[in-house]
Amino acid sequence: MQTKIGASDTVCARRAGYLLHGRKPTDGGEKRKAILGTWLHEGMLTAARQKFGWIVERCVEDESIRGHIDAVQLDSATAAKLPKRLRPSLPAEETTVEDVKTKSPYQWDNILRYGASEAEVRQVLLYADLLRSNGFADIEGQRQLARLGAVNVGRMRFRFVNRDTGDEHVQEMAYSAERARGARWWVQQVRSAETPEELPRTFQGPGLSAVCDHCPFRTACWGPVVAGRRPQSILIHDDADREQALAEYVEISAQMKPLKDRQKVLRAMLDGSEPGVYGDNVLSWSGGNASKVDDVDAMVALYERAGLEVPTAPDVAAMKAQLKAADLPVPVRLDPDRRTSVSINVTLRKKP
Ligand code: SF4
Structure with missing residues (x-):
């Protein structure tokens, strides 16, 4: 049994529960994307360390969470406490925790429009909060950093990299103690569950969520594949569930209808328009x-x-x-x- 949750495992409550309770993965997964992501990470972080003296790939932990931060850009006051060879060439205005995320071209438009997901923000909040409370972990290879004690992180940064084009998109946000408390509470809920099955499924299941499609616990979570039935069908147990789901389906369809109708009109209006940039959007066919x-x-x-x-x-x-x-x-x-x-x-x- 694991005793600590990895900050990067806080994507899905149920999955974090499986890991914490030492359950054996039930499924393999497509590893190529992960491997490609790891290579890109390594290349970018090595470049950031060599060129700007950033602190990369460092551990943080307390009694319940551990994490591996991609990069920390110290402010000048904190950097001055380090030996010269460890100081960044370009200190930040305020100490910043950076997380690099590689994304597929299919996810790219969502990233540009909506930025980091709730789970991604939770992960980085936990890193920042661990640094603010405990500083860097006192382990071999980062003793000097640990001697800094608690590090006053002021900012969090996501650097999204498009795996196909190499495009970058940077999103920054201020550290929020209130949101960090929310992330800690989330971890506490996972830790206090007696079994993983008590924990909610954060995602919608195989076929509807890419996270579930590649989850190593998808069979444990959704049961074995049954030909002709979607995995989500296990959520209906009896006619009362069926009645409720059907009523919600009808209600949502009614809410969507005017929007769908308007979308059809807009689609018809745009028919034949030349591809190109129009305002904030790019049109192509x-x-x-x-x-x-x-x-x-x-x-x-x-x-x-x-x-x-x-x-x-x-x-x-x-x-x-x-x-x-x-x-x-x-x-x-x-x-x-x-x-x-x-x-x-x-x-x-x-x-x-
Ligand atoms: S299959 Fe989806 S909902 Fe279930 S544990 Fe994995 S990520 Fe969570």
């Missing part, structure tokens, strides 16, 4: 290409070349199945009369 359809003539030619018997009355489904079984590609051609649907894409304009 995708789709509208010729649809792919089965190319029966090419299939017959391929059959003949492969020495397969061509059915006298072409049976497309059977031919496709046979081609697939023979490990041959199913030919398609573009049908100029059938088009894929045209989708509108609106993203936040990149600030110069």
Whole structure:
């Protein structure tokens, strides 16, 4: 059993509970994104340390939480207490805790519009709060930093990096003692639960939340996959639950209807508009290409070349199945009369 919660594990209450209670992960996950993220982190933080003398990858802890801070930029008064070789070349106006987050292009527009999630803010609040109460952990490799004692963090900074383009987006916020108390309370709730199952699922489950899709406890949390049923169906236990969910579904649909109707009108109004930057938003279009359809003539030619018997009355489904079984590609051609649907894409304009 773990006795301390990792600040970076405070994303989901239920998951933090599984970790704290020493439960074995039930699922593997896609590791490539995490590995790529780790490489980017390492490169950026090494550069920040070498170029600006930032304090990177340092531990903080108390009796209930531990954490690994990406970077701390000390103010000049605090930096002056350190030996010269450890001082930053560029002190901050106020001591700042920085967290680097790598994001996929799909998440990028959300990051630009809405910034850090609640869970991401909670994690950095905990780092800042640990530094403000206990300072750096007194462990090998950071004794000099530990001697600073409590560090008066004034600011928190998120540096988001787009994994595809390398674009950066920086979001800063002042440290808030009140919000930090909220984050501590969250940790306390997780610690006081007798079992992980008592804790709420912070996310909506596989298929609806990318966090759950990659969670190592998704089977423990949502049960085994049942063909033809979504994982969330376990949340309905009886007809009373069904009645309540249905009533809420109807109510929400009614609330959404006027918005959806207005969205359809706006979409129709924008039809044919040139792609480009309009105010804060960038308009682009995708789709509208010729649809792919089965190319029966090419299939017959391929059959003949492969020495397969061509059915006298072409049976497309059977031919496709046979081609697939023979490990041959199913030919398609573009049908100029059938088009894929045209989708509108609106993203936040990149600030110069
Ligand atoms: S599957 Fe989702 S809700 Fe469940 S523990 Fe993992 S992150 Fe939390």
